[in-house]
Amino acid sequence: MRVTLNGEPAEIGDNGTIADLLDSLRIGRERVAVEVNLDIVPKAMYDIHRLSEGDKIEVVHFVGGG
Amino acid sequence: MPLESDKLIIAGREFNSRLMVGTGKYASFQQMAQALEISGAEIITVAVRRVNISDRSKESLLDYIDPKRYTLLPNTAGCYTADDAVRTCRLAREAGLSDFVKLEVLGDEKTLFPDNEELLKAAKILVKEGFTVLPYTSDDVIMCRKLEDIGCAAVMPLGAPIGSGLGIRNPYNIRIILETVKVPVIVDAGVGSASDTAIAMELGCDGVLMNTAIAGAQDPIAMAEAMKLAIIAGRLSYKAGRIPRKLYANASSPIEGLLA
Numbered sequence: 001m002r003v004t005l006n007g008e009p010a011e012i013g014d015n016g017t018i019a020d021l022l023d024s025l026r027i028g029r030e031r032v033a034v035e036v037n038l039d040i041v042p043k044a045m046y047d048i049h050r051l052s053e054g055d056k057i058e059v060v061h062f063v064g065g066g
Numbered sequence: 067m068p069l070e071s072d073k074l075i076i077a078g079r080e081f082n083s084r085l086m087v088g089t090g091k092y093a094s095f096q097q098m099a100q101a102l103e104i105s106g107a108e109i110i111t112v113a114v115r116r117v118n119i120s121d122r123s124k125e126s127l128l129d130y131i132d133p134k135r136y137t138l139l140p141n142t143a144g145c146y147t148a149d150d151a152v153r154t155c156r157l158a159r160e161a162g163l164s165d166f167v168k169l170e171v172l173g174d175e176k177t178l179f180p181d182n183e184e185l186l187k188a189a190k191i192l193v194k195e196g197f198t199v200l201p202y203t204s205d206d207v208i209m210c211r212k213l214e215d216i217g218c219a220a221v222m223p224l225g226a227p228i229g230s231g232l233g234i235r236n237p238y239n240i241r242i243i244l245e246t247v248k249v250p251v252i253v254d255a256g257v258g259s260a261s262d263t264a265i266a267m268e269l270g271c272d273g274v275l276m277n278t279a280i281a282g283a284q285d286p287i288a289m290a291e292a293m294k295l296a297i298i299a300g301r302l303s304y305k306a307g308r309i310p311r312k313l314y315a316n317a318s319s320p321i322e323g324l325l326a
Contacts, residue, residue, distance in 0.1 A: 006116040027117060031128050033160035038153075040160050058116065060157050062127055064098065065113025065143050066088030066228070066255075066277025 001053040018046040021057070032061045072301070074273055076250055077166075077198045077219040079137070083108045084267070085297045086139065086252065088277025092286060095130040101280055101290040102131070109137045111168055111275065113144070114158045133162070139200065141168040146181065148188035155192055167192065168222070168254075168275075170202035178228040182209050186216070193217035202254045205239040207246050214247045221247055222254035222275060225266060229278040231258025234265050244270045260289075260296035267300025268308070 001014050012021055018041055022029050034041050035058040041049050051057065074081040087107040092098035102110060110131065118124060131138070140158030145151040148171060155167045171188055173181030180203050192199050198219045203209050205223040213221050223243055226232035233256060234240060244251050250272035257263050257279050266274050274297060283289035 006119050008119070010119070025117075025119060026122050031126065031161065032117060033114075033157040035153075035157060040156055042160065058157075059119070060114050061117050061161060062112040062138065062140065062158075063115045064089040064092065064127055065141050066090045066111055066275075 001051075003051060003054065004056045006058060012051065015050050015052075018049050018051065021051065022046065022059070025059075027059060032059050034059050072305070074250065076200070081108045081137070082106075083294075083297070084273035084301060085263075085293055086111065086254075086273060086275035087280060087290070087293075088275070089127060089131070090277050091281035095125060095127065097286060098281070099130040101286045102136070104287055104294065105280065105290040106294045107136075109139050109166075109275075111139045111141050111277065112162075114140055114142075114154050114161065137166060138162050138164060139166050139168045140164075141202075142170050142188075144172070145170065146172050146184075148184040148191070151184070151188040152191050155188075155197060156195075159197070165196060165198045166200070167197050168200050168202060180204050180224075182206065185209075186212060189213055189218055190216050200252070205236050205243065207239060207242045210243045210247050210251075214249050218249065220250040220252055220272070222252045224255040225253045225262065226256025228255040229282075230256055231262075231279060231282075232256055233258055233262035234269070237265065237269055240266070240269050240271065260292040263293055263296040264300035264303070267297055268304045270304050273297075 003010055003012055018034055029046055037056050074084050083106045085105055085107045086109040087105050088111045089098055142151040142154045145154055151171045171181050171184040173179050185201055189199050189201050200220045200222055201213050201218050202222045210221040225234040252273040252275055253266040253271050254275040257276050263274050280286050280289045
């Protein structure tokens with residue numbers, strides 16, 4: 001299904017969870033935060049929260065900064 | 067007061083080091099890790115950005131920073147509205163599981179001066195949501211008082227524009243801020259050298275936060291050590307109480323017993 005992932009159009013598995021998405025991208029869940037349609041999804045929900053067609057997903061982490 | 071018992075306390079948390087260091091602009095993660103180590107800093111700032119989805123080969127900042135050893139202070143760098151800053155802080159809390167945030171809301175790309183109106187708006191929301199807010203602000207006494215009044219855990223006036231290395235441009239304002247607020251006053255941005263840092267500490271500031279001064283130095287590791295020592299020297303000098311400035315000389319050797 002089509003979603004927007006970090007501002008770019010992306011094709012991901014139908015009705016997968018956030019955990020599925022992070023696994024497929026080889027992103028560890030401990031160090032990121034995930035927002036779906038502007039709502040933050042708590043880490044405890046990653047295995048439960050199912051993504052839908054057209055979702056706007058943001059996956060962020062810490063980088064160097066002052 | 068011995069230095070060991072002279073701890074920096076922010077929102078009830080104690081820190082031995084009064085130096086806070088950023089993690090941007092280093093030549094490599096290895097160099098950054100070395101600089102952090104030698105600086106003795108316990109609070110280090112990080113930025114919140116999108117994960118690079120297309121290239122997962124790059125190393126991650128947190129491979130080089132032990133979050134158990136350092137208190138991560140996520141910033142809202144690059145945010146120009148209260149809404150964006152609040153959103154970034156919420157994401158930072160989820161990513162780092164800490165309430166500490168360095169709140170900055172910028173007003174202008176050229177100067178990177180804070181938009182104090184938006185800053186205050188964002189700070190109010192974040193304090194209500196339980197964040198420990200450390201706001202980067204202009205060296206404005208009234209603004210600092212307002213930030214304290216709404217519940218910020220510290221105020222962080224700039225010494226000079228971010229990355230400028232111009233030093234403490236208005237020491238008199240910093241002094242009045244120190245006399246006005248009770249929360250820790252941390253100079254954030256503008257220092258370029260160890261002497262700038264010592265000046266901030268001699269004014270009585272509770273700490274100094276810097277990134278470019280260290281990361282941009284020709285030898286960042288050496289500058290990190292210089293800044294650590296400057297913080298200590300400046301703090302001790304402040305505590306010791308300097309002599310008054312006088313226009314004319316005052317001899318250090320006795321007049322009596324001079325050879326005739």
